[in-house]
Amino acid sequence: MEKKPLLEVKNLKTHFHTERGQITAVDGITFHLNEGEIVGVVGESGCGKSVMSQSIMRLYDEKYTAKYEGEILFQGENLLNLSKAMMQKIRGNDISMIFQDPLSSLNPVYTIGDQIRESLMIHQNLNKREAQQKAIEMLGLTGIPAPEKRINEYPHQLSGGMQQRVMIAIALSCQPKLLIADEPTTALDVTIQAQILDLIAELNAQLGMGVIFITHDLGVVAEICTRVMVMYLGQIVEETDTDCLFSEPLHPYTRGLIKSIPQLEGERLQKLYTIDGTVPSLQKVPHGCRFASRCPYADELCKEQAPELEAYSATQKVRCWHYKEILKKEAVHESSNE
Amino acid sequence: MAAVKEVDRVRTIKASLKKQERQLFFRRFFANKLMVMGCFIFIVLGLIALIGPMLVSYDPYEMKVAERLNAPSGEHWLGTDEFGRDLLTRIVYGAQVSMGIGLIVTLISSILGLVIGLYASYYAALDHILMRICDGLMAIPGILLAIALMAALGPSPLNVIIALSIVFTPNIARIVRSSALVIREQTFIEAMHAQGASATRIIWQHIAPNTISPLIVQATFVFAEAIISEAALSFLGAGIAAPDPSWGNILQAGKLVIFKAWWMVVFPGLAIVLSVLGLNLLGDGLRDFIDPHSSGKKSK
Amino acid sequence: MLSYLFKRIYSLIPVLFVVSVAIFLIVHITPGDPAAIILGMEATEEQIASLNEEMGLNEPIVKQYLLWVGGVLQGDFGQSYFMKEPVLDSILSHLGPTISLAILAEIVALIIAIPIGIFAAYRRGSFTDHTLMVATLLGMAVPSFLLGLLLMLSFGVYLQWLPIAGYKPLTEGLWTHLRYLILPALSLGAIQAALVARMTRSSMLEVLNKNYVKTARSKGVKEHKVITKHALRNAFLPILTVIGQSFGTLVTGAVVVETIFNLPGLGQLIINSIERRDFAVIQGIVLFVTLIYVFINLIVDLLYGVIDPRVRLERK
Numbered sequence: 001m002e003k004k005p006l007l008e009v010k011n012l013k014t015h016f017h018t019e020r021g022q023i024t025a026v027d028g029i030t031f032h033l034n035e036g037e038i039v040g041v042v043g044e045s046g047c048g049k050s051v052m053s054q055s056i057m058r059l060y061d062e063k064y065t066a067k068y069e070g071e072i073l074f075q076g077e078n079l080l081n082l083s084k085a086m087m088q089k090i091r092g093n094d095i096s097m098i099f100q101d102p103l104s105s106l107n108p109v110y111t112i113g114d115q116i117r118e119s120l121m122i123h124q125n126l127n128k129r130e131a132q133q134k135a136i137e138m139l140g141l142t143g144i145p146a147p148e149k150r151i152n153e154y155p156h157q158l159s160g161g162m163q164q165r166v167m168i169a170i171a172l173s174c175q176p177k178l179l180i181a182d183e184p185t186t187a188l189d190v191t192i193q194a195q196i197l198d199l200i201a202e203l204n205a206q207l208g209m210g211v212i213f214i215t216h217d218l219g220v221v222a223e224i225c226t227r228v229m230v231m232y233l234g235q236i237v238e239e240t241d242t243d244c245l246f247s248e249p250l251h252p253y254t255r256g257l258i259k260s261i262p263q264l265e266g267e268r269l270q271k272l273y274t275i276d277g278t279v280p281s282l283q284k285v286p287h288g289c290r291f292a293s294r295c296p297y298a299d300e301l302c303k304e305q306a307p308e309l310e311a312y313s314a315t316q317k318v319r320c321w322h323y324k325e326i327l328k329k330e331a332v333h334e335s336s337n338e
Numbered sequence: 339m340a341a342v343k344e345v346d347r348v349r350t351i352k353a354s355l356k357k358q359e360r361q362l363f364f365r366r367f368f369a370n371k372l373m374v375m376g377c378f379i380f381i382v383l384g385l386i387a388l389i390g391p392m393l394v395s396y397d398p399y400e401m402k403v404a405e406r407l408n409a410p411s412g413e414h415w416l417g418t419d420e421f422g423r424d425l426l427t428r429i430v431y432g433a434q435v436s437m438g439i440g441l442i443v444t445l446i447s448s449i450l451g452l453v454i455g456l457y458a459s460y461y462a463a464l465d466h467i468l469m470r471i472c473d474g475l476m477a478i479p480g481i482l483l484a485i486a487l488m489a490a491l492g493p494s495p496l497n498v499i500i501a502l503s504i505v506f507t508p509n510i511a512r513i514v515r516s517s518a519l520v521i522r523e524q525t526f527i528e529a530m531h532a533q534g535a536s537a538t539r540i541i542w543q544h545i546a547p548n549t550i551s552p553l554i555v556q557a558t559f560v561f562a563e564a565i566i567s568e569a570a571l572s573f574l575g576a577g578i579a580a581p582d583p584s585w586g587n588i589l590q591a592g593k594l595v596i597f598k599a600w601w602m603v604v605f606p607g608l609a610i611v612l613s614v615l616g617l618n619l620l621g622d623g624l625r626d627f628i629d630p631h632s633s634g635k636k637s638k
Numbered sequence: 639m640l641s642y643l644f645k646r647i648y649s650l651i652p653v654l655f656v657v658s659v660a661i662f663l664i665v666h667i668t669p670g671d672p673a674a675i676i677l678g679m680e681a682t683e684e685q686i687a688s689l690n691e692e693m694g695l696n697e698p699i700v701k702q703y704l705l706w707v708g709g710v711l712q713g714d715f716g717q718s719y720f721m722k723e724p725v726l727d728s729i730l731s732h733l734g735p736t737i738s739l740a741i742l743a744e745i746v747a748l749i750i751a752i753p754i755g756i757f758a759a760y761r762r763g764s765f766t767d768h769t770l771m772v773a774t775l776l777g778m779a780v781p782s783f784l785l786g787l788l789l790m791l792s793f794g795v796y797l798q799w800l801p802i803a804g805y806k807p808l809t810e811g812l813w814t815h816l817r818y819l820i821l822p823a824l825s826l827g828a829i830q831a832a833l834v835a836r837m838t839r840s841s842m843l844e845v846l847n848k849n850y851v852k853t854a855r856s857k858g859v860k861e862h863k864v865i866t867k868h869a870l871r872n873a874f875l876p877i878l879t880v881i882g883q884s885f886g887t888l889v890t891g892a893v894v895v896e897t898i899f900n901l902p903g904l905g906q907l908i909i910n911s912i913e914r915r916d917f918a919v920i921q922g923i924v925l926f927v928t929l930i931y932v933f934i935n936l937i938v939d940l941l942y943g944v945i946d947p948r949v950r951l952e953r954k
Contacts, residue, residue: 017358040495059855064763084861092858107850109871109946119857154947170857261666372775373786431939474656478928481890489912490668555870566781570894573783593787593898600791607784615779622775626821 040225096171102163161192373623379616396424453509459518471506558621725922736903746827755838777832786825882938
C-alpha cells in the first residue's frame with residue numbers, strides 16, 4: 001500500500017507588510033511529509049525556515065501583518081481554508097510546535113503544570129485532576145526526574161534542558177500527528193542537545209508522529225532526519241534524502257554548507273570554509289537565481305533567469321541551472337585529488 | 339473556470355495587501371504628523387506670548403465696571419472679565435507669565451538636574467547622597483510640595499519659580515543619571531581614566547553629550563508639567579496673585595462667575611490645554627525619534 | 639518573600655529620612671520670623687516672643703527636628719495653632735472625602751482605561767487605535783481642575799443633572815454619597831485613565847510580541863484567553879507601577895479638585911491653612927499624604943511578588 005502523506009504543502013507563499021514595504025519571506029514552497037517521518041529543513045538564519053514553520057500553523061497575524069498563499073494540506077484538508085476556531089482546534093492537538101529558546105517560550109507567571117495542563121484541558125476535555133495526572137505522565141515521558149514535584153515549579157527554576165523538555169511535554173501532551181521543531185536544540189549546551197535529539201527521535205518512534213525539524217546544523221540533520229530540504233532566501237533549493245545530502249550534494253549552496261562543517265579528522269590547520277557574501281535582503285530579491293551573487297559557478301544565465309526546482313532522481317530535486325556540469329567537474333576534481 | 343477563480347483570488351489578495359500597505363503608511367505618517375502638530379501649536383503659542391502684547395489693543399489692568407462680564411463679541415473677541423477687562427488681552431499677557439514661568443523652571447531644573455545627575459553618575463559616594471535626596475523629594479507629591487513651599491515663601495512669581503524648580507529638578511537628575519550611568523560603564527571611559535584624563539573633562543566632554551537627548555525629551559514634559567503646576571498653584575491662590583494675569587488665576591476668577599460667564603473658564607482653559615498638548619506631542623515625537631523602540635511600534 | 643519584604647522596608651528608611659527633613663525645613667525657609675508671620679501684622683513683640691517659646695522655635699534647629707520627628711513617630715503631628723487641636727485630629731476629620739474621592743477616581747479610571755488599552759493594543763495601527771490614543775493625549779493635556787470646571791459647567795450649570803458642590807458622607811446612603819462625588823471623580827479620574835490606558839497599551843504590545851504568547855497560540859488557546867490569561871498577567875506589572883505612582887498625582891489632584899467642588903477634604907484643609915498660615919497643619923498634611931503614597935507603593939511592590947513568581951522566589 002502506498003504511504004499516505006500527512007502533510008502536503010503546495011506553493012506556499014508568506015507575505016509580510018513591514019514599514020519598508022511588502023516582503024515575501026516564503027516564496028513558493030512545495031513539499032510533503034509522510035506519517036512517522038522526520039524531515040529536516042536547513043539553511044542560514046533569515047532563509048525563511050522559521051517563517052515557513054509558523055506559516056503551517058498560521059501563527060502570524062493575518063489581519064495586519066501577514067498574508068498566506070498556496071495550500072497546506074494536512075490529512076487532505078487545506079489549513080488555509082479553515083476558520084479561526086477550526087484552526088485553534090488543530091493547534092496543539094493535531095499539530096504542535098516547539099521553539100528555539102525554551103525560557104522565553106514558557107510563560108514566566110504560571111507553573112509548568114499550569115502550562116502543560118492547558119492544552120489537555122482545551123483539547124481533551126479533561127478536568128483539572130485528570131489533566132494534572134496526564135501532565136505528570138508527560139513530564140516523566142520526557143525524562144524529567146521527580147515529575148510530580150517539578151510540576152509545581154516555575155520555568156525560571158528549571159535548567160535550559162529541563163525547560164525544553166517541558167516544552168516537548170506541552171507539545172506532545174495531546175499526541176499530535178505532526179510536531180514542528182524549530183531549532184529546538186540551538187540554545188542548549190552540546191550534551192543537552194544530544195539528549196533532546198535522542199528524546200525527539202525516541203518519541204517519534206514511540207508515538208509515530210511526523211516531525212518537521214528545522215535547524216541550521218547539518219550534524220543534527222544527519223543524526224535524526226530521513227529527508228532534508230535546503231532552503232535559501234524563501235525557496236527550497238534542494239530536496240534530498242539524508243544519505244545523498246552528504247554523498248552527492250547537488251546545489252552549490254548545499255555543497256557550501258557541507259564544506260563549512262568543521263572537520264574533526266584530517267589536517268588541523270585547514271581553514272574553515274565559508275560561503276562568500278551574505279544572504280541578500282528580502283526587499284531586494286535578485287532577478288535570476290537567488291544564490292547567483294554568492295555562487296562560484298554563476299554565469300549570465302543564472303543572473304537573468306531563475307531556475308525551477310527539477311527532479312534529478314526519485315529522491316532528489318534541485319534548483320540550479322548547472323548542477324549536472326558541477327557534478328561532473330567536482331567528481332573529476334575529487335578523483336584527481338586522491 | 340478554475341483559472342478565473344484563481345485570478346479573482348490573486349486580485350482579492352492584492353487588494354487586501356494594498357489596504358494593509360495603506361494602513362501602514364497612514365500609521366507612520368500619523369506618528370510624524372502628531373509631532374509636527376505639537377511643534378506648530380507650541381511655536382504659535384510662543385509667538386503669541388512674545389509679540390501678542392504688541393498686537394492687542396486693550397490694557398490688561400484697566401478696569402471698566404460698566405463693561406464687566408460681557409459675552410464674546412466683535413469688540414471683545416473672548417468677552418470681558420469681572421472687572422470689565424478684555425479677556426483676550428488678559429490671556430495673551432497671561433501667556434507671557436504662564437509660559438515664561440514654565441520655561442524658566444524648565445531651564446533651571448534642566449541645568450541643575452544635568453549637573454546633579456552627571457556628578458552623581460561619576461562619584462559613587464555622591465551618588466548615594468544625591469539620589470537619596472532625589473528619592474525623598476520625589477516621594478512627596480509634587481503639587482503638595484509646591485503648595486507647602488509657596489505657603490512658606492509667600493505668593494510671587496519668583497517664589498513660584500523657586501518652588502517648582504525644587505519639585506522638578508530631582509526628576510531630571512534621575513533621567514540624566516540613568517543615561518549617564520550607561521556611558522559611565524563603558525570601557526572607553528575606564529581607558530580615559532587610566533590615561534589620566536581629568537574627571538571634569540570626562541564628565542563634560544564624553545558623558546554629558548550622551549545624556550542630552552533624553553534630557554531634552556524629559557525637559558519637554560517638565561515644561562508641560564510646570565505650566566500645569568503654575569496654573570494649579572495660581573488657581574488655588576498660592577501662585578501668581580491678582581491683578582497680574584496668569585492662566586491659572588483667570589480660571590480662579592472664572593470659577594466664581596461660572597454661572598454667568600462660561601468664557602471666563604473655557605478660554606483660559608483652552609490656552610492651558612493647547613500648550614500642554616503641544617508640548618506632550620512634541621515630547622512623544624522626540625522620544626520616538628531618539629529611541630524608536632520605546633513606542634513599541636513593530637510590524638513583525 | 640519575607641526577606642524581600644524586609645529589604646524593601648529597609649530601603650525606605652533613607653527616603654523617609656529625607657522626606658522628614660525636607661518637610662521640616664519648609665517652615666524654616668520662611669523669610670523672617672515664623673511666629674511673626676503666623677500672628678500677622680498686628681502682633682506685639684511679646685506675643686511673638688511667647689509664641690516662639692510655645693512652639694519651641696528658640697531651640698537649636700537639630701533639637702527642633704528631633705523633637706518633631708520623635709512626636710511624629712508617636713503619632714503626634716503637632717498642634718494646630720489656629721484650630722487649637724492636634725494636627726492629626728484635623729487631618730483625620732478631613733480624610734474621608736479625600737479617600738472616597740481618590741478611590742472612586744481610581745475605580746473610574748481603571749474601568750475605562752484597561753479595556754481601552756487592551757483593545758488598542760490588540761488592534762494596533764488601526765483607526766480605532768489612533769482615535770483612542772489621540773483621545774488619551776488630549777486627556778493628559780487637560781488638568782483635573784480644568785476638567786472639573788468644564789464638567790461643572792456642562793453637567794451642573796447647563797444640564798443640571800448632578801450637584802456641583804458639597805459632600806454627603808457614606809452614612810447618608812451610598813447613592814447620595816456617590817452623587818456628590820461623580821463629577822469630582824470623573825475630573826480626577828480622566829487623566830489617570832489616559833495614563834493607564836497608554837501604559838496598558840504599550841505594555842500589552844510588548845507582551846504580545848513575546849515568545850510565550852506564540853507558544854500559547856500554538857497550543858490552540860483561544861484568542862481572548864491568550865490576551866486575558868497569558869498576556870495580561872505579564873503586562874500587568876508595569877501597569878501596576880503606574881497605578882501606584884500615579885496615586886500621588888491622584889491625591890494631589892484631589893486636593894485641587896476638592897476646592898472646586900467644595901468637598902471638605904484634605905485639599906480644603908490645606909488651602910484654608912495657607913490662608914491662616916497654620917504651618918503645622920500644612921506640614922502635617924504633606925507628611926501624612928507622603929506616608930500614604932510611600933505605603934501604597936510598598937504594597938504595589940509586594941503585589942509584584944504575588945503576580946510574578948520570579949520576584950517572589952528570588953533567592954538573593
